[in-house]
Amino acid sequence: xxxxxxxxxxxxxxxxxxxxxxxxxxxxxxxxxxxxxxxxxxxxxxxxxxxxxxxxxxxxxxxxxxxxxxxxxxxxxxxxxxxxxxxxxxxxxxxxxxxxxxxxxxxxxxxxxxxxxxxxxxxxxxxxxxxxxxxxxxxxxxxxxxxxxxxxxxxxxxxxxxxxxxxxxxxxxxxxxxxxxxxxxxxxxxxxxxxxxxxxxxxxxxxxxxxxxxxxxxxxxxxxxxxxxxxxxxxxxxxxxxxxxxxxxxxxxxxxxxxxxxxxxxxxxxxxxxxxxxxxxxxxxxxxxxxxxxxxxxxxxxxxxxxxxxxxxxxxxxxxxxxxxxxxxxxxxxxxxxxxxxxxxxxxxxxxxxxxxxxxxxxxxxxxxxxxxxxxxxxxxxxxxxxxxxxxxxxxxxxxxxxxxxxxxxxxxxxxxxxxxxxxxxxxxxxxxxxxxxxxxxxxxxxxxxxxxxxxxxxxxxxxxxxxxxxxxxxxxxxxxxxxxxxxxxxxxxxxxxxxxxxxxxxxxxxxxxxxxxxxxxxxxxxxxxxxxxxxxxxxxxxxxxxxxxxxxxxxxxxxxxxxxxxxxxxxxxxxxxxxxxxxxxxxxxxxxxxxxxxxxxxxxxxxxxxxxxxxxxxxxxxxxxxxxxxxxxxxxxxxxxxxxxxxxxxxxxxxxxxxxxxxxxxxxxxxxxxxxxxxxxxxxxxxxxxxxxxxxxxxxxxxxxxxxxxxxxxxxxxxxxxxxxxxxxxxxxxxxxxxxxxxxxxxxxxxxxxxxxxxxxxxxx
Numbered sequence: 001x002x003x004x005x006x007x008x009x010x011x012x013x014x015x016x017x018x019x020x021x022x023x024x025x026x027x028x029x030x031x032x033x034x035x036x037x038x039x040x041x042x043x044x045x046x047x048x049x050x051x052x053x054x055x056x057x058x059x060x061x062x063x064x065x066x067x068x069x070x071x072x073x074x075x076x077x078x079x080x081x082x083x084x085x086x087x088x089x090x091x092x093x094x095x096x097x098x099x100x101x102x103x104x105x106x107x108x109x110x111x112x113x114x115x116x117x118x119x120x121x122x123x124x125x126x127x128x129x130x131x132x133x134x135x136x137x138x139x140x141x142x143x144x145x146x147x148x149x150x151x152x153x154x155x156x157x158x159x160x161x162x163x164x165x166x167x168x169x170x171x172x173x174x175x176x177x178x179x180x181x182x183x184x185x186x187x188x189x190x191x192x193x194x195x196x197x198x199x200x201x202x203x204x205x206x207x208x209x210x211x212x213x214x215x216x217x218x219x220x221x222x223x224x225x226x227x228x229x230x231x232x233x234x235x236x237x238x239x240x241x242x243x244x245x246x247x248x249x250x251x252x253x254x255x256x257x258x259x260x261x262x263x264x265x266x267x268x269x270x271x272x273x274x275x276x277x278x279x280x281x282x283x284x285x286x287x288x289x290x291x292x293x294x295x296x297x298x299x300x301x302x303x304x305x306x307x308x309x310x311x312x313x314x315x316x317x318x319x320x321x322x323x324x325x326x327x328x329x330x331x332x333x334x335x336x337x338x339x340x341x342x343x344x345x346x347x348x349x350x351x352x353x354x355x356x357x358x359x360x361x362x363x364x365x366x367x368x369x370x371x372x373x374x375x376x377x378x379x380x381x382x383x384x385x386x387x388x389x390x391x392x393x394x395x396x397x398x399x400x401x402x403x404x405x406x407x408x409x410x411x412x413x414x415x416x417x418x419x420x421x422x423x424x425x426x427x428x429x430x431x432x433x434x435x436x437x438x439x440x441x442x443x444x445x446x447x448x449x450x451x452x453x454x455x456x457x458x459x460x461x462x463x464x465x466x467x468x469x470x471x472x473x474x475x476x477x478x479x480x481x482x483x484x485x486x487x488x489x490x491x492x493x494x495x496x497x498x499x500x501x502x503x504x505x506x507x508x509x510x511x512x513x514x515x516x517x518x519x520x521x522x523x524x525x526x527x528x529x530x531x532x533x534x535x536x537x538x539x540x541x542x543x544x545x546x547x548x549x550x551x552x553x554x555x556x557x558x559x560x561x562x563x564x565x566x567x568x569x570x571x572x573x574x575x576x577x578x579x580x581x582x583x584x585x586x587x588x589x590x591x592x593x594x595x596x597x598x599x600x601x602x603x604x605x606x607x608x609x610x611x612x613x614x615x616x617x618x619x620x621x622x623x624x625x626x627x628x629x630x631x632x633x634x635x636x637x638x639x640x641x642x643x644x645x646x647x648x649x650x651x652x653x654x655x656x657x658x659x660x661x662x663x664x665x666x667x668x669x670x671x672x673x674x675x676x677x678x679x680x681x682x683x684x685x686x687x688x689x690x691x692x693x694x695x696x697x698x699x700x701x702x703x704x705x706x707x708x709x710x711x712x713x714x715x716x717x718x719x720x721x722x723x724x725x726x727x728x729x730x731x732x733x734x735x736x737x738x739x740x741x742x743x744x745x746x747x748x749x750x751x752x753x754x755x756x757x758x759x760x761x762x763x764x765x766x
Contacts, residue, residue: 002664002673004693004716007248047526047536049075049153049511050657051222052402054202054530055601067223070655070662074491075510076540079106081492086112086121094497099467099730100661100675102492107507109544114503121496121505126548126556129504134560136457136484136502143170143436145456147446150176150415151463151658152404153511155524156533157579158550159406159413161572162461164582165558167414168433168566172440174417177407177463177658179443181366183745184374185400186411191375192382192622194615197408199397199607200361201530206231207395210238210357213271214282214381215367215751216401219249219668220654225401229270238353239271243367244279244649244721245679248668275350276721278341279647280632280752282368283377285340287628288347289354290384291328296355308355310389317612317621318386324623331628339628341721359395360385365403367649370751372634374742376626383623391621392612402529404658405511409527412587412605417442426586431566442746443469447738450478458500459486461550462508464493464659470736470748471708488553493659507547513538515549518574522549525580525597527605533590534602551576634740637754639703644754645688646680648698650729650736659730666728671716678757679718679726688757692717695760698727700735700753708735712760725755 050068085105091114094102111129112121124132140146148166150159166174178186186196193199205211205228218225226249229239241250250271277285297308314321337344354360362381368374382391382398390396402408414423417440424435441449447469449455458465458479469475479485482500489496490510496503509515515522515538523535548556555569562569572578577594584593589605596603608614614621637644652658653666653675665672669679678698685692692715699709710732720726729750740749 004670005672006670007668044535044537045539047405047511047534049405051224052152052405052408052529053222053224054528054532055534056202067220067657071657072512074103074660074662075107076512077106079104080109080543081105081107082109083112083123090119091121091497091499092119099494099659100664102494102497103660105492107491107543108489108505109507110546111507112505114499116501121503124504126546129506130556130560132502132504133457133459133484133486133557137169137561140456144173144438144440145454146171147173147175147441147450147455147458149443149446149458149460149463149465150174150410151461152177152402152407152410153462154406154410154550155526155536156406156409156413156583157524157576158461158554159410159415160579160583161551161554161558161569163414164427164431164567165554165562167427167435168431168558168562170436172417172419172436172438173446174415174440175443175446176410176415176417177404177468178411178415179417179746180468180748181403181407182369182400183442183747184369184378184742185364187744188375188378189382189398189400189609191616192379192624193391193398193609194613194621195607195609197531197607198399198529199391199610200399201604201610202532204361204395204397208232208237208357208359208361209395210240210353210360212240212242212354212360212362213250214242214362214364215369216243216363216365217245217247217249217367217651218401219247220652220656221365221403222401223249226270230268233269233272238273238357240273240275240350240353241271242275242277242282242285244276244724245726246274246276246719250274273350273353275342275346278339278632278721279649279724280371280373281340281342283373283380284336284628285342285347285350286377286380286384287328287331288333288336288340288342288344289351290380290387291331291333291336292348292351293355293384293387294325294328309387313389314386317389317614318623319618319620320623320625323625324383327625327627335628339632354384355388359393360388360390361395361397361399362390363399363401365401367751369400369745370742370747370749372740372742372749372752373626373629374747375744379624379626382621386621386623392610397610399529405528406526408529408531409525409533412527413583414587423586430582430585433566444738444741444746444748447471447475447478450481453481455481456483457486458482458484460495461488461554464495466498467494467659467730467733470733470740470750471738472730472734474706474738488550506553507544508553509538509542509547509549511536511538512540513542513547514540517549517552517576522576524576525602531605531607532602533597533605535597549573551579632752633754634749636703636737636740637701640701642701642756644701645757646684646723646725646755648678648700648725648727648732648735648753648755649751650732650753651726653728656728669718674714675728675731676710676712677714677716677727679716679720681720681722681724682717683722684725685715685717690715690757690759695762696757697760698732698735698755698757700737700755702737702740704737704739706737708737710734712762725757
């Protein structure tokens with residue numbers, strides 16, 4: 001039964017235990033799944049599929065969180081989506097079902113081929129599937145007529161084979177989940193510090209005197225982060241949060257492994273200060289902090305007082321500081337205050353907390369990266385850190401917190417539509433073929449190319465492309481223009497029933513399952529958000545004898561398409577050590593890969609910027625002076641002539657992982673049994689002539705003549721800043737215009753959608 005009941009408890013604690021227990025019991029594989037969970041994040045165990053947060057170095061019985069438990073239970077179900085299921089359900093019928101219903105039907109068990117005449121998927125053999133893919137790839141007029149998508153759940157081994165195969169086919173068309181999340185982090189950091197990865201290690205959180213958590217909701221998206229935040233507060237460090245919504249995980253945390261806290265129902269705070277900027281206003285807030293520091297530094301210089309800036313670090317390690325300070329002077333306080341949504345007193349308070357800390361970590365996630373000016377926001381964060389030398393010392397640095405468990409590793413392995421020259425040179429030298437040099441397509445560009453019927457084959461290595469992408473009806477229509485769509489997956493999702501003229505579903509092992517190849521049991525590797533590379537071994541018997549590993553599926557298709565060129569594909573997958581040897585030959589940091597990854601905890605790839613080695617255009621860390629946007633509204637919004645009612649951010653519910661929806665509940669926000677809801681400030685509800693609980697239609701503003709609308713959403717009065725709103729994705733992805741993306745990134749602006757809200761037409765008609 002759907003209802004709304006505000007949640008007043010802490011993050012984790014009894015709520016998490018009760019939720020996990022229900023999830024376990026509902027899986028009907030409780031004992032098997034508990035055994036797998038106890039081996040999660042343990043030496044020679046299974047790396048958690050739930051998120052990319054790093055592992056604690058200490059040994060312990062339990063090293064997983066609520067989300068990790070749900071991810072394992074969701075994958076290790078006893079329900080089956082087999083040929084009998086597809087014989088019962090046509091594709092047209094399946095399209096009428098919800099995303100939650102589709103994935104909850106169970107595990108895919110057989111390779112399936114879509115029969116357009118009957119509108120049903122039918123069982124096929126692996127050899128027939130491989131040959132069908134090869135036939136379509138060989139019939140293309142150009143290798144650039146195929147798109148090869150990757151989700152962040154693929155292992156390093158599968159990702160490396162995948163990129164090698166695709167480049168041997170002849171294209172760099174690698175739209176991937178990075179395009180839709182942390183692309184801005186990689187671009188901004190590469191330009192400023194010379195590397196697109198975080199500069200901190202897990203242990204730095206124990207030494208930080210201040211931790212800023214900006215545009216991030218760890219309680220839902222990476223709950224294991226809550227413990228180091230809580231511990232930081234307990235030892236006297238500052239934890240400063242910038243987030244429009246007061247997410248429960250950023251307020252209080254009850255540790256499920258603390259008997260005293262559980263018995264007394266006590267909890268600990270996870271912040272010392274909480275600021276609520278406008279959506280998109282973070283750059284102005286950070287700019288304001290830097291401007292305060294500059295004012296204080298000028299006073300220190302004039303009065304011969306203690307330095308505010310790290311002058312020695314700036315002189316030795318940076319370039320461009322004068323231009324950056326000039327733009328601080330040119331940015332008015334009024335512009336900063338208006339655009340940030342914070343008072344100057346609040347910004348000054350945050351700047352003082354930053355100034356007083358000798359070591360500061362800056363963390364951020366998609367609340368920062370899914371805006372038009374995301375690259376500029378992150379470069380201002382970097383500049384703020386450079387002013388006080390907060391990169392390359394213990395307890396300090398930059399930490400873009402990745403989402404999916406190996407999204408960072410996939411990019412390291414070469415899943416990149418704009419690969420660096422050194423990587424292509426290394427591939428060419430090692431494998432002796434002419435690698436493609438042209439830039440490939442991002443996710444947004446891939447959708448546009450499919451829409452224009454330039455693409456014949458779409459290949460999805462995991463994920464749920466059509467639901468994760470923006471402008472949903474447009475994306476669905478674009479996908480259906482393909483001649484062949486191929487999905488390597490564990491469970492049924494919307495992408496499987498949004499088919500090309502022909503379609504294949506290829507069932508693969510999940511992270512939980514034991515992977516046996518010719519040489520025996522195999523391990524796979526992943527890279528976490530701290531650049532640690534871990535080995536992961538599945539713990540459960542494969543659900544179906546007809547499943548294959550991702551690496552084996554890629555190898556089968558590659559051999560059918562290319563024969564034994566440029567490698568003997570089948571020989572490689574007989575023993576994954578052979579794949580790792582190739583990785584070591586090509587990618588720096590992976591020397592002695594097989595030996596080093598076998599040690600407990602894996603190994604650290606290293607980070608030049610963390611050692612104050614700057615691989616930038618100036619060979620120094622760069623201050624980049626970006627002008628503060630005049631307005632946050634895109635000209636494609638203002639040119640409509642309409643003023644938005646609200647600015648919407650899309651977000652996950654608590655019982656959700658990317659597009660996978662575990663249940664229709666969102667415990668921390670008090671929502672049960674429903675997802676078509678919009679969270680609004682009570683003052684905005686009254687201003688728009690609406691009521692709490694009323695059904696509304698929502699449309700977004702964009703000057704291209706296309707209507708983007710979702711209907712029958714329930715208004716919920718919530719603690720949202722005035723002028724803002726929030727709603728779940730993928731339900732509100734139809735509102736995000738395909739052409740509304742970040743500068744330089746092509747990342748959809750899902751955290752800044754200009755909307756109009758009206759009483760539901762369906763209700764009025766009734």
